[in-house]
């Protein structure tokens with residue numbers, strides 16, 4: 001058994017802390033927000049994000065970062081992407097180089113255009129860094145609904161350790177060495193989910209959503225491969241698997257925000273309504289910047305940016321996607 005800390009007590013951090021506790025590990029759950037820690041300790045429930053799910057008494061819920069880090073074998077970073085650098089920066093005072101850092105957040109850093117594993121590496125260069133990603137809504141994982149994920153590390157032994165620590169009969173974990181592919185799939189599917197939600201919110205049908213998902217994974221894999229990822233990863237759990245769950249589930253924060261925007265809500269109104277982090281909004285701009293940097297065409301991601309940040313009419317965005325130049329899907 002291992003000693004593990006989960007950093008970030010939102011829906012995903014809470015669900016993973018419970019899973020790790022159920023796996024028999026010694027678990028701490030840290031949040032930077034003192035009020036959040038007090039509420040979780042008082043109620044042993046994350047009422048606003050995972051209502052009805054009991055947080056076992058053995059989990060040490062703490063606001064003390066030093067206490068959360070010291071003596072742990074693994075540190076799981078479950079804070080939203082925009083807080084990853086600052087959290088990693090705070091952590092480095094206490095981490096020792098044998099501790100494995102596992103990133104479970106999905107996003108990109110907007111200025112540097114770094115993936116989150118790269119941000120963590122940048123802050124804690126001596127630590128082994130892994131990622132865990134896949135179609136895995138906290139609402140279902142916390143109810144032990146069968147789920148599959150992939151643990152990625154360039155070092156197979158590290159990926160295997162992550163697999164061993166997280167896996168149980170309801171949570172199946174594969175390993176992969178394609179870290180960049182896993183991260184790009186996880187980050188960019190959120191932008192495509194916004195588009196799928198917008199289409200649903202407008203009242204378009206299943207045909208439209210299937211088109212967005214299929215052309216969406218093409219865009220994601222085109223950029224990912226240009227950045228060094230393996231094509232095959234985008235056909236896997238962290239690619240098409242996560243895209244399917246995000247574009248079709250009512251648990252999806254990104255899809256829900258998209259639906260509201262498609263119905264005419266402003267971006268801010270949609271974010272206020274969803275309450276939890278909508279990562280696609282933060283990733284959209286970085287994805288567009290990366291598409292320009294790598295000279296990769298990403299029309300759906302471009303239109304999502306137009307709608308989110310330039311107030312473009314959602315129906316006009318879809319129309320502009322439909323009347324683009326004629327293209328070949330495949331030619332031998």
Ligand SMILES: NC(=O)C1=CN([C@@H]2O[C@H](COP(=O)(O)OP(=O)(O)OC[C@H]3O[C@@H](n4cnc5c(N)ncnc54)[C@H](O)[C@@H]3O)[C@@H](O)[C@H]2O)C=CC1
Pocket residue numbers: 008009010011012013030031032033036049078079080081083087104105106107136137138139275276277279
């Ligand atoms: N919710 C889910 O089902 C899944 C979420 N993820 C990813 O996990 C990450 C976290 O998502 P959620 O748990 O859904 O978010 P959330 O919105 O439920 O939780 C956010 C949490 O971040 C922490 N936080 C807030 N401000 C902070 C700050 N300034 N510094 C450090 N920590 C702060 C707090 O503990 C807060 O509860 C995201 O990148 C998301 O894409 C990945 C897989 C599943």
Ligand SMILES: O=C(CO)COP(=O)(O)O
Pocket residue numbers: 106134135136137190193242245246251252253254255
């Ligand atoms: O990444 C996630 C599930 O795999 C969570 O993001 P969404 O809630 O937008 O689907």
